[in-house]
Amino acid sequence: SKSFKVAVLPGDGIGPEVMAEALQVLDAVEKKYDVRFERTFANVGGAGIDLEGKALPQTTVDICKASDAILFGSVGGPKWESLPPDEQPERGALLPLRKIFGLYANLRPAIIFPALTGASSLKEEVIAGGFNVLVVRELTGGIYFSQPKGIEGQGRERIGIDTMRYSVPEIERITHVAFQAARKRDKRVMSIDKANVLSTSVLWREVVETVAKEYPDVKLSHMYVDNAAMQLVRWPKQFDVILCENMFGDILSDEAAMLTGSLGMLPSASLAEGSFGMYEPSGGSAPDIAGQGIANPIAQILSASMMLRYSFALVEAADAIDAAVEKVLNQGLRTGDIFQDRPGERKVNTKEMGAAIVAAL
Amino acid sequence: SKSFKVAVLPGDGIGPEVMAEALQVLDAVEKKYDVRFERTFANVGGAGIDLEGKALPQTTVDICKASDAILFGSVGGPKWESLPPDEQPERGALLPLRKIFGLYANLRPAIIFPALTGASSLKEEVIAGGFNVLVVRELTGGIYFSQPKGIEGQGRERIGIDTMRYSVPEIERITHVAFQAARKRDKRVMSIDKANVLSTSVLWREVVETVAKEYPDVKLSHMYVDNAAMQLVRWPKQFDVILCENMFGDILSDEAAMLTGSLGMLPSASLAEGSFGMYEPSGGSAPDIAGQGIANPIAQILSASMMLRYSFALVEAADAIDAAVEKVLNQGLRTGDIFQDRPGERKVNTKEMGAAIVAAL
Numbered sequence A, B: 001s002k003s004f005k006v007a008v009l010p011g012d013g014i015g016p017e018v019m020a021e022a023l024q025v026l027d028a029v030e031k032k033y034d035v036r037f038e039r040t041f042a043n044v045g046g047a048g049i050d051l052e053g054k055a056l057p058q059t060t061v062d063i064c065k066a067s068d069a070i071l072f073g074s075v076g077g078p079k080w081e082s083l084p085p086d087e088q089p090e091r092g093a094l095l096p097l098r099k100i101f102g103l104y105a106n107l108r109p110a111i112i113f114p115a116l117t118g119a120s121s122l123k124e125e126v127i128a129g130g131f132n133v134l135v136v137r138e139l140t141g142g143i144y145f146s147q148p149k150g151i152e153g154q155g156r157e158r159i160g161i162d163t164m165r166y167s168v169p170e171i172e173r174i175t176h177v178a179f180q181a182a183r184k185r186d187k188r189v190m191s192i193d194k195a196n197v198l199s200t201s202v203l204w205r206e207v208v209e210t211v212a213k214e215y216p217d218v219k220l221s222h223m224y225v226d227n228a229a230m231q232l233v234r235w236p237k238q239f240d241v242i243l244c245e246n247m248f249g250d251i252l253s254d255e256a257a258m259l260t261g262s263l264g265m266l267p268s269a270s271l272a273e274g275s276f277g278m279y280e281p282s283g284g285s286a287p288d289i290a291g292q293g294i295a296n297p298i299a300q301i302l303s304a305s306m307m308l309r310y311s312f313a314l315v316e317a318a319d320a321i322d323a324a325v326e327k328v329l330n331q332g333l334r335t336g337d338i339f340q341d342r343p344g345e346r347k348v349n350t351k352e353m354g355a356a357i358v359a360a361l
């Protein structure tokens, strides 16, 4: 029987509530398939700050290092918002995790489930039948991590400086991720840049074109980031895989996610070279509804499914989880965030949704 | 009688067609008010390349220098797309114009006219009654113009580098523009940054807060750029003035413009210190419909109105143009891009729309 080590980092807000349901789903997978998930819990984000004095305590790093993958909840909340930026839950936990574990490839699906088109702020005619975009975002380079970065000088003489830097191998490896993902989908990659202004984008475009030659079955196009921000709104169905550098991916993946209208449904994966990865919902910690047991656990459950698919190669089990989620949606089960009060819909809480998905498995 | 010198740069694609209508409107203003607009035509963009070998010929720069304002059409098209990025019409004309004339403040209104809510890809319930957002974008700093910038090294050792830099005075002056604009509107400024990642944003936020103290009647809030990309989609009415650095403003102003569904309606102003400015439609040169006489001239006409308002302080005449545009829209006149075939609508071409606006004046 196979066994995998999972570092479980529930974090703040709704994190622990939705994580509980994802763990139930892992229990169900263990029963159904010949596999074990050894789980070790660790504090992160606000929970890390409160209990161990840091958003990313060293014990948590060590637990992650001893694991095959990280299942991450969500971090942040008003309680920690007045801390210096570096120490805050999101930045203080996510950026170091990405850097320490070399999580260079961020996969963010933006999917409208056909059953949920009503939740999008886009017109029915724009999204009829749903859409399915995968944003592949470079996650350990660019303006997030390059030097020099800082504030120089004193008083009104101060100057803020950030640097956006990309090397050829950095662009190559994320491009391969995008093309390989496209091969399993509609075989189209839209590479985003600002090659009319940025030197990094000129290099980006050239390297992407060179790598693309290894994938003659996949169609490559380019689009400027400002135009992409427009085209996502105008006609999201035109996209299959969107390939972006770090900052553009941050902006466009959030825009695409919001266009689906169901942030609580969207998982994400952050992958290192090899099989290690971190898996987390795309939405935030939603402090406004935390502790009420009403959050949507689907994003966390689909994050667990991505972990099975990408880090553990348990494709059959991952497919089974995805199918179970689709089944309960088709049965009309809805947490508050996706409840529209249409015929056939039934409002459920976090635990009921989790239990229904487990049952459907 | 007052007299103003206007450099008229029609450019490419639909530029010359819509410019012709804006000039008719200026004629009408001359007749109605005691004012003269001395116009000097100059080549820019693809027209500059074809006729004088450069996207921004020196003769054009000289004509602009001798003028009180620039009325700009639009540039670019497939014909010049294979040129090196630096020489292409958009980049080769717009970036140097901004730099040479110190056009540091870009005002981009994103307005849904109540008569045109149908054209947006957002649901009727999200935009009922229209919305009115003003993006104030810093236009001569940040990652567009800072050094070092370039590609270093050879072959696979190459590294692309861009630098984002902001000084305190650069942030101060654009912040004043945003707050002064807000005073004439709903008195709310949303400053966009990525202060959880960028040092320039940390400085940006601090300087914006300091300047804001001079405007106690205006409410200041802050939002991360990724969240702003989401919130624009979710509920655009929450915004009044959006204040951004150059790159974020590029992305968000285009997203906001597309959300209105009527790009052909939106003007923009790029202002220098003092009264000099450049005025241009937010949409592009639309090569697909160029030469057919069907383009919407309203963005160009409203750009002329902004020129009267901001560079010439002809507020009454500017108000009259804006009112004339609203009147013909309420009469049901629609160019193809905004025609929905609803009761009371009448499809018109470029010249008919221009003539109707002149008549309404």
Ligand SMILES: CC(C)[C@H](C(=O)O)[C@@H](O)C(=O)O
Pocket (backbone or CB within 6 Å): A090, A091, A094, A095, A250, B196, B197, B226
């Ligand atoms: C919290 C922040 C540093 C982070 C980012 O910008 O990458 C977040 O927005 C995300 O997209 O995961």
Ligand SMILES: CC(C)[C@H](C(=O)O)[C@@H](O)C(=O)O
Pocket (backbone or CB within 6 Å): A196, A197, A226, B090, B091, B094, B095, B250
């Ligand atoms: C053409 C390009 C350089 C320009 C920019 O990025 O500023 C354009 O997108 C704009 O917004 O005016």
